[in-house]
Amino acid sequence: xxxxxxxxxxxxxxxxxxxxxxxxxxxxxxxxxxxxxxxxxxxxxxxxxxxxxxxxxxxxxxxxxxxxxxxxxxxxxxxxxxxxxxxxxxxxxxxxxxxxxxxxxxxxxxxxxxxxxxxxxxxxxxxxxxxxxxxxxxxxxxxxxxxxxxxxxxxxxxxxxxxxxxxxxxxxxxxxxxxxxxxxxxxxxxxxxxxxxxxxxxxxxxxxxxxxxxxxxxxxxxxxxxxxxxxxxxxxxxxxxxxxxxxxxxxxxxxxxxxxxxxxxxxxxxxxxxxxxxxxxxxxxxxxxxxxxxxxxxxxxxxxxxxxxxxxxxxxxxxxxxxxxxxxxxxxxxxxxxxxxxxxxxxxxxxxxxxxxxxxxxxxxxxxxxxxxxxxxxxxxxxxxxxxxxxxxxxxxxxxxxxxxxxxxxxxxxxxxxxxxxxxxxxxxxxxxxxxxxxxxxxxxxxxxxxxxxxxxxxxxxxxxxxxxxxxxxxxxxxxxxxxxxxxxxxxxxxxxxxxxxxxxxxxxxxxxxxxxxxxxxxxxxxxxxxxxxxxxxxxxxxxxxxxxxxxxxxxxxxxxxxxxxxxxxxxxxxxxxxxxxxxxxxxxxxxxxxxxxxxxxxxxxxxxxxxxxxxxxxxxxxxxxxxxxxxxxxxxxxxxxxxxxxxxxxxxxxxxxxxxxxxxxxxxxxxxxxxxxxxxxxxxxxxxxxxxxxxxxxxxxxxxxxxxxxxxxxxxxxxxxxxxxxxxxxxxxxxxxxxxxxxxxxxxxxxxxxxxxxxxxxxxxxxxxxxxxxxxxxxxxxxxxxxxxxxxxxxxxxxxxxxxxxxxxxxx
Numbered sequence: 001x002x003x004x005x006x007x008x009x010x011x012x013x014x015x016x017x018x019x020x021x022x023x024x025x026x027x028x029x030x031x032x033x034x035x036x037x038x039x040x041x042x043x044x045x046x047x048x049x050x051x052x053x054x055x056x057x058x059x060x061x062x063x064x065x066x067x068x069x070x071x072x073x074x075x076x077x078x079x080x081x082x083x084x085x086x087x088x089x090x091x092x093x094x095x096x097x098x099x100x101x102x103x104x105x106x107x108x109x110x111x112x113x114x115x116x117x118x119x120x121x122x123x124x125x126x127x128x129x130x131x132x133x134x135x136x137x138x139x140x141x142x143x144x145x146x147x148x149x150x151x152x153x154x155x156x157x158x159x160x161x162x163x164x165x166x167x168x169x170x171x172x173x174x175x176x177x178x179x180x181x182x183x184x185x186x187x188x189x190x191x192x193x194x195x196x197x198x199x200x201x202x203x204x205x206x207x208x209x210x211x212x213x214x215x216x217x218x219x220x221x222x223x224x225x226x227x228x229x230x231x232x233x234x235x236x237x238x239x240x241x242x243x244x245x246x247x248x249x250x251x252x253x254x255x256x257x258x259x260x261x262x263x264x265x266x267x268x269x270x271x272x273x274x275x276x277x278x279x280x281x282x283x284x285x286x287x288x289x290x291x292x293x294x295x296x297x298x299x300x301x302x303x304x305x306x307x308x309x310x311x312x313x314x315x316x317x318x319x320x321x322x323x324x325x326x327x328x329x330x331x332x333x334x335x336x337x338x339x340x341x342x343x344x345x346x347x348x349x350x351x352x353x354x355x356x357x358x359x360x361x362x363x364x365x366x367x368x369x370x371x372x373x374x375x376x377x378x379x380x381x382x383x384x385x386x387x388x389x390x391x392x393x394x395x396x397x398x399x400x401x402x403x404x405x406x407x408x409x410x411x412x413x414x415x416x417x418x419x420x421x422x423x424x425x426x427x428x429x430x431x432x433x434x435x436x437x438x439x440x441x442x443x444x445x446x447x448x449x450x451x452x453x454x455x456x457x458x459x460x461x462x463x464x465x466x467x468x469x470x471x472x473x474x475x476x477x478x479x480x481x482x483x484x485x486x487x488x489x490x491x492x493x494x495x496x497x498x499x500x501x502x503x504x505x506x507x508x509x510x511x512x513x514x515x516x517x518x519x520x521x522x523x524x525x526x527x528x529x530x531x532x533x534x535x536x537x538x539x540x541x542x543x544x545x546x547x548x549x550x551x552x553x554x555x556x557x558x559x560x561x562x563x564x565x566x567x568x569x570x571x572x573x574x575x576x577x578x579x580x581x582x583x584x585x586x587x588x589x590x591x592x593x594x595x596x597x598x599x600x601x602x603x604x605x606x607x608x609x610x611x612x613x614x615x616x617x618x619x620x621x622x623x624x625x626x627x628x629x630x631x632x633x634x635x636x637x638x639x640x641x642x643x644x645x646x647x648x649x650x651x652x653x654x655x656x657x658x659x660x661x662x663x664x665x666x667x668x669x670x671x672x673x674x675x676x677x678x679x680x681x682x683x684x685x686x687x688x689x690x691x692x693x694x695x696x697x698x699x700x701x702x703x704x705x706x707x708x709x710x711x712x713x714x715x716x717x718x719x720x721x722x723x724x725x726x727x728x729x730x731x732x733x734x735x736x737x738x739x740x741x742x743x744x745x746x747x748x749x750x751x752x753x754x755x756x757x758x759x760x761x762x763x764x765x766x767x768x769x770x771x772x773x774x775x776x777x778x779x780x781x782x783x784x785x786x787x788x789x790x791x792x793x794x795x796x797x798x799x800x801x802x803x804x805x806x807x808x809x810x811x812x813x
Contacts, residue, residue: 021393022283041088050093059074062074071085079126079127084098102127106124108130108158124149129149132159139158142157156275164213169215178192186209187208188209200275225275227244234285250267261283262279272720290306291345308592312333313335323346327399327400329398374396374397377394388405426454434452436451440462442464458508469482492504524539537561538559548572549571575618585626586601640661642663655681668690668710694715711732748770749784754774755773770791
């Protein structure tokens with residue numbers, strides 16, 4: 001680089017020619033020096049573009065430039081504060097102090113019943129803004145709801161919030177107000193009730209002044225208690241009543257398979273300050289609930305206890321427990337449409353009645369004593385009755401007392417004897433101590449009597465056989481010839497054409513015994529068998545191996561009678577069937593021409609699945625063709641107190657058969673039905689019960705409400721005494737009427753040979769008199785008085801007559 005001073009010095013060497021150039025160089029050197037000096041200054045533009053600049057500075061007082069080493073204090077704009085100094089250091093700005101920060105206004109102030117929120121800025125400093133909001137139930141009464149942070153602090157004042165106001169409430173005179181209806185600030189609560197007990201509120205029971213300055217709810221009135229017809233889910237209200245008054249009953253029904261939640265009738269009732277239906281009318285699905293299992297009771301299934309109609313549960317009872325009136329050990333109970341179980345699913349401990357049974361004399365049970373299953377009781381029977389055979393004590397069982405009939409009437413079935421006839425009393429059954437006379441038939445002699453005792457008929461037949469003289473072909477009577485012979489008397493015969501010794505015959509009950517046929521019987525022969533004998537007039541026989549008798553048993557006997565063997569059967573092969581067997585409740589008819597086939601016919605009420613018997617390999621098939629009942633049979637029907645069954649006793653009764661009950665004297669059936677029917681092994685369940693009855697109450701001293709001929713035990717009728725007017729009740733008790741009040745007085749009195757004087761009356765009060773005149777003496781007057789014990793006084797027209805004077809005096813009385 002060429003030095004400008006060097007150039008200028010060179011120029012100065014030229015003297016005159018170069019003067020002007022010298023002046024110019026001098027000016028150039030001065031300007032260059034000035035430029036070097038100015039290059040050390042710091043300028044305002046340099047500060048604005050530099051990193052030290054902040055828009056919060058107040059730069060209005062800054063100059064365009066400052067020399068090196070110059071210090072300049074920079075101020076802050078309005079609303080900001082700080083100490084900041086610029087220092088010019090060789091053309092570069094340096095700083096000292098703190099930059100400008102916004103001034104703080106502090107807390108904006110708390111407003112009562114209001115909250116504020118910082119809407120502008122991050123802190124309470126210059127330029128920030130807060131907005132105030134009134135709390136719920138209050139309203140802003142200030143013109144502004146905000147404040148700004150200014151250089152001198154917060155502008156304006158803290159806003160004011162006042163409570164909302166509600167207008168005063170006005171109610172009718174019959175409404176009782178609890179609280180102040182005129183205090184109308186927010187949050188005020190007023191309650192209402194009715195002053196009269198028979199009125200209820202129609203409107204709000206409670207109102208409060210809300211945040212909008214309005215009362216909540218509706219101003220109430222007190223009106224008469226009324227209930228509208230409710231809407232019932234799964235049910236309906238009967239009738240077309242639109243409003244119900246207090247104590248009115250709501251009549252409603254539930255739909256099918258639903259039932260009322262509460263069985264009590266729903267009534268329109270006042271509840272607090274309102275009217276409502278109580279209990280609430282509602283319908284719920286019909287369900288059956290199983291009770292908690294009691295002792296001796298279990299259920300299957302056991303996991304649930306609520307069932308819908310139609311569902312079944314098996315109830316199982318312990319050994320000494322039973323269900324239903326039959327005390328069954330198990331039963332299937334079904335949930336019915338009405339929500340009840342049938343039968344009731346509870347096993348009860350099996351007990352037997354402690355009441356002394358009919359016809360029992362000694363009964364070793366205390367009154368009210370509980371007799372449990374398996375317990376026994378000793379007893380004895382009344383005269384004329386006896387215990388069933390083999391019974392010593394009565395035992396309580398699942399089916400009741402065993403025996404079911406404690407004492408049977410001692411009876412004896414008619415006993416007929418071949419050789420005698422009953423004299424007179426011709427009947428089939430005789431009672432205890434009945435005596436029957438028998439007369440011996442022709443051919444017998446004697447007369448005897450039998451008595452019906454506990455062990456049966458006591459006595460023996462005493463008819464003695466009288467046998468007529470016996471004629472035997474080819475034989476002659478050789479000793480003791482008579483026309484008639486007594487019992488055990490003998491006669492002796494000899495065959496005419498025989499050298500055999502004589503033989504004797506004996507007069508026995510059955511006739512002559514030991515009789516021989518002089519012609520005799522041929523030698524007995526049995527094909528495929530052998531005979532043992534004869535022993536006298538009898539032979540015994542059986543069959544060879546592979547053969548059998550056509551009758552029951554493996555041996556038999558035959559007797560020679562009048563030259564013929566009686567009872568001699570032939571042996572048949574084992575593959576041949578014997579005689580057709582007997583079938584209980586049926587009969588077998590061999591088919592004509594079919595020796596190996598027979599038809600079965602059952603009695604009425606019985607049937608069989610096998611209608612034919614077939615002979616197969618020597619056996620009738622099926623071997624036991626049994627006629628069974630067409631339906632399950634019933635055991636003897638239950639016993640009813642004070643009643644008998646008029647049908648014959650049977651151990652079992654066919655299905656569809658009936659029995660009829662009859663009550664004893666002075667007892668009557670509660671229900672008209674007196675007959676029960678056996679259906680598939682079960683007797684119909686009917687409430688057959690004999691109860692004592694009373695005849696219609698008749699008394700001239702009373703008037704009655706009676707309108708029936710008979711009244712059962714416990715029936716009550718009202719009556720009124722004709723004379724006193726006193727009212728009372730009469731109760732039927734053990735065939736007699738028990739009256740709560742006695743009607744005192746007397747009925748009209750009838751006196752023999754006397755006529756009543758004055759007006760005839762049906763009844764008379766106590767101490768009232770009646771006058772009669774005797775028909776045989778019109779002057780004789782009888783006066784009788786009604787007393788509590790009945791009529792008193794003279795009641796005899798046959799007594800000696802009074803004199804005329806006496807009669808007059810009596811009449812004067």
